[in-house]
Amino acid sequence: MTAEPLTGRGWTARIDAVSLIIHLTGDWIARLDTGAELGAVDRIVEAIRSDGATIKTIAFDTTALKQWDSAILVFVLALRQAFKGEGQTLDEAGLPPAARRLLALTGEPVSADPIVVRANLLARVGRPLIRLWASGLDVMTLVGETVLRSGAALRGKVRMRGADLLSCMYDAGIGALPIVTIVNVLVGGILAFVGAVQLRKFGADIYIANLVGIAMVREMAALMTAIVMSGRTGGAYAAHIATMQGNEEIDALRAIGVPVYDYLILPRVIALTCMMPLLFLYGSAVGIFGGFTVAVSMLNISPEAFLEQTRASVAGSQILFGLVKSIAFGTLIAIAGCRAGLNAGRSAADVGRAATTAVVIGIVGVIALDAIFAVCANTLDF
Amino acid sequence: MDIDSTEPKLRVEGLTFGYGAKVVQHDVSFTVSGQSIFAIMGGSGCGKSTLMKALIGLLRPSAGTIHVGDIDYWAATEERRTEIGRRFGVVFQSGAIWSSMTAEENVALPLRMFTSLDDASIRALAQLKLSLVGLDTATSVMPAALSGGMRKRVGIARALSLDPDILFLDEPSAGLDPISARRLDDLILELRDGFGMTVVMVSHELPSLMSICDDGIFLDADSGTAIAHGAPKVLRDSCKHPTVHAFMTRQRPPDEQVQPAEGSHGAG
Known part of the structure; x- marks a missing residue:
């Protein structure tokens, strides 16, 4: 277990036995660019990977959270995406109820890449x-x-x-x-x-x-x-x-x-x-x-x-x-x-x-x- | 999200508006409290959409005041008005999606114009807004390839892009089938509860009005002013005004009642 604290703008993560608890603090307003900085999710993923297999769940603590909007949703969706198919589960119970309602609307993230059919030379000329x-x-x-x-x-x-x-x-x-x-x-x-x-x-x-x-x-x-x-x-x-x-x-x-x-x-x-x-x-x-x-x-x-x-x-x-x-x-x-x-x-x-x-x-x-x-x-x- | 946001968001007093010398409605007053869904009701052509134009700053009223929070909107400087306007989300009747951009670019444009966020964050926010309205698979689609209902959803996603305080909707469920209209109503409710927004919607779709609106105003074309205030359900059950009663119960107004003629073929 690493001793150095895992922290970023608007959040700190603490390891408690088999779970990682992310504390969300202060304002999380997307248009004002507050809340987690870019790359925060990558760092969390990194920390959990380097920790071996001890961490089983990731939870949230929002007691110190003030105002929030889409910024939190984007953060949680990025975490969902990152831990999809990994050994950990994302426990979203600690999030504000309103945020959980909105997250329920989004459903599973779906890749939206359009299907591109590459045409061969004959087709491209013809x-x-x-x-x-x-x-x-x-x-x-x-x-x-x-x-x-x-x-x-x-x-x-x-x-x-x-x-x-x-x-x-x-x-x-x-x-x-x-x-x-x-x-x-x-x-x-x-x-x-x-x-x-x-x-x-x-x-x-x-x-x-x-x-x-x-x-x-x-x-x-x-x-x-x-x-x-x-x-x-x-x-x-x-x-x-x-x-x-x-x-x-x-x-x-x-x-x-x-x-x-x-x-x-x-x-x-x-x-x-x-x-x-x-x-x-x-x-x-x-x-x-x-x-x-x-x-x-x-x-x-x-x-x-x-x-x-x-x-x-x-x-x-x-x-x-x-x-x-x-x-x-x-x-x-x-x-x-x-x-x-x-x-x-x-x-x-x-x-x-x-x-x-x-x-x-x-x-x-x-x-x-x-x-x-x-x-x-x-x-x-x- | 503001915790103390149930205080009045919009206060309209003695508003008179119209086009040029033509007055559409006069002396309209109402208050929209925070986190409510407020309906602007009335028959076709009574000035509902015109009132919305005055509320969102596209049409200067000829008399009266509109207070957004504590600020007298039309007395403020233009810069201040623009600033206030950025906290509004507006969904136009046809969706008004910019046809030369993909759905995602439509949603991202306000973020690109009015925030200093980096590209990755903007894209993530735009994707989020599209997935909130159930369009996560349609991000790179051009508007021409979207159905009417989907365009309306993109319109809502775009209106949500800056996390507005007040969401204005002009006839959100017009032109949608009952199931889609119902889903849209649910979506509006969910978004209101989730984001703690205030919603002002122009509508004459009775089912929507009854199921989601907390409060409202009824504009009358003949008298040119508001003839009733209150939640649509309450108006339906207890408003005595003949026009409002006829509207809410979907009947002909009393002066147009067709007398059943003897020997008619069941018409009327």
Whole structure:
């Protein structure tokens, strides 16, 4: 038997014949970090092990205990865990009755480690591929459904609320005008500046009008508007639908038999597909206006000359090219947004993830699609 | 645990509260004594949850005082209020579990924020609280994978994480089956007895009210104030107010009694 006293913060242990009595003293308040220090249980276990086999029971004496809370419970549970399967028994009769009631609630400590199944290499490579294939099919289904249901919508055979379509159109159209204006005016102005630096070297200042006009109509207006709308409207669609998913609103629609596609997605796809070409035309006009302002006010080009040059350089076919692109972009953004929303999980974090996915896929998709258009136009000599 | 803790924990006097200009309840007064289970009762939409919001410091009442212990809660500085608020445990109606954290992380967060305990102690305390509510196997589970009843239990475990003086529960047994609701009632009782907490619960579940509450207040939507005080059992047996009587005995109010029509098909 060791002579040195076994003691720690808030407790002392005393050996009495075949039992170890732990005296709990003072306050044991968990949030104030009073009561047994970390490692106290290990020391008690150590002492009993080193003692050989004489100690049979471990008991508590709480006569000097003042205020207590969970700190005592954690201590006792740790002792229980430590002496599980050892030769000693834990006699909890000395604990305050209230603490014993709480301990009775906890039951046997159970290991809560989750079961992890390690996947082999084939599974680890294969699973993402299968997922990619599945999501590819998913997109195809969505595009196909859009085509089919749009056809049905044209024949008036779709259960969609007119009010929803109008509010989507308002939001994707008039609601987007301020930001589309700002972005396109600035892009037009920037193009004029960039062009001026180079063209002035050759005395070809007047071709700034060609540069701004063709660039805006053919590329920039459609592209910039699509990027803005992807962040603004595509993200909003995803967040809205994902939140509905979390609130079981979509389940409720399905349960009463409302076709989710017609009711939720079609109005959004139609609205954005219809509004994008209009926004494109508007964006081109304000973009050219931005270039015009810079050219006239800072680069000494006469207004008449700029307008005349623009009129001569921007052909109808270029406007048509931009229009077709913007329609495609609108459909893409709306489908990407709705898909991200429908595939979202049900938690708050999933809503954020859905919005991010919608915006990233929207922007990357728009730029990739624009590149495809450029290659096609080049091949067709358009 | 305080030994002398049966003295009043909460003293509410002349409380008037609402949203903006809209008054939900006016002139509500009551006292919650220590270690009791106090019920805030009343029909749907009478302002029970709003009263709880005022009690836990989420909504400033437009008139009246709330004393927590000896301190006038809403007259205190914001820091002082936060300090008092840390001694409250609050369980929201839906559980309000933070969805981006596991059950254990939910319970551990208050400990990480407001104590200087080391990681091992925090984890041990969080595990303890989860095992107290019977969820020792669900520590590393994300909330999305938990059932409604389990979420509520995680909510209770989180409310207990700092060993609160007063535990506020908003509709604890709403949406639970009778057996789970009964178990939850037992759990609330055990926790109250074990930790010596004071419990304030908003409820209109009659069985819960009858079986565990020691005292209470009945809010009325029509008159916009408290119309009865007392333990639910006492109110059921002896309160003469028609609304309270109808509520406690689960009947239609007297002015809505359906007269049995002759030749009806047993309806009403």
